[in-house]
Amino acid sequence: MPSPAPDAASRTGFAQKETVLHFLADHEIYAEHDEAKTFYRVVSGMVRTCRFTHDGRRQIEAFHVAGDVFGLEHGTERLLSAEAVTDCAVISFHRQRAEMLATTDGDWARQLFAYAMQSAVRAQEHSLLLGRSGAAQKVATFLLEMAQRSGQRETTIDLAMTRQDIADYLGLTIETVSRTLSQLERDGMIARPTARRILVRNTSALRQLVA
Amino acid sequence: MPSPAPDAASRTGFAQKETVLHFLADHEIYAEHDEAKTFYRVVSGMVRTCRFTHDGRRQIEAFHVAGDVFGLEHGTERLLSAEAVTDCAVISFHRQRAEMLATTDGDWARQLFAYAMQSAVRAQEHSLLLGRSGAAQKVATFLLEMAQRSGQRETTIDLAMTRQDIADYLGLTIETVSRTLSQLERDGMIARPTARRILVRNTSALRQLVA
DNA sequence: CGAATACTTGATAGTCCTCAACTCAAGTGG
């Protein structure tokens, strides 16, 4: 899936005001309750947006890869925090300036609207995933999602995130994620040359699990 | 919480093009995969947006009450279906016309953007709710949400939806919802004069459950 | 009053979490 915003920056002559930022793996990009003055587009690497609960649990809302926009907020305060999953580069946009531009530039307005709708759709899909019971369904859905988004060969998935990340994304524990992957491997649906590399051996069976 | 769009229709001279529709309880407003030519704002009553899985299970994404906007889609196709929980009245807006207006009217554009962001935020909150384990937490969160949105007295909740609706919203079964309510009542946090009416007796204890 | 629907409660089983041990791979320093 190519980026929906081929190059919004240069299109608008806004380029000189943008900033490319680099973050190391596991470093914070912004925190919950921060002031939301900017939003971002991923250039390379992977970013996770998440929230922490009082009892130390973490819920990952989404993983963002090259082309994805994240950090667009409704109010002035961040509702989620963002962290680099891998070393990554992101472009930062000034929110207020973007919104001002949107009042005069229809394309910009449509872009902002599209981004907002996209996060709504993603969050809805995620809700469905979490509500739908079954560890196998969740993991299968996750794998198909990653296979599709990583783009490369549909059958090879190189996971950038840890098992803990996956677990926090799916509302499971790392042990359950690990066991489920082992089970999928025993069932011949996937193979695991290494822990982080997963080969899809039977796509239709995986899809059937999700259904 | 008052409607964020006091009267977008009359503000734009768009009023004569809007249609007020009435639906009876449990009747379909639109179905998944329908063409998304319109979106809606609830005038009275309650609407649920949901999706069905192959195995007959249902996941409710959100409940919408007076002032809420629903049915705004990214693509041309509905990803969720919408049904009347109670008898209700809704205003229907032509999506394409609204988007055209947005290109010339900054207020309209901001409204559309705000609606999109709002559904994103809601869906995110819902994800967190579903990912966060624990039936008690889920039910407590649901009750506080309903208490806040119904508006009236914060301590009296008149549920418009069935236990099945609640269960499908929280990713639980009706039995677990029922048992959890009974437990909350035994713990003195709530009282149930009737099945559909719930009195909050100890708000802080409920909030502590959610934390 | 009888039928239908919504809701509650109980007993049992299944799934996933918790706690714990173990394997594996990658560094690090002697």
Next chain:
DNA sequence: CCACTTGAGTTGAGGACTATCAAGTATTCG
């Protein structure tokens, strides 16, 4: 080069929680 360390991942045993199946109560409506 190899023991040691460290972090990530896997596997196992037991327990907690919720789903399932089943029965019983309550409420509504004809």
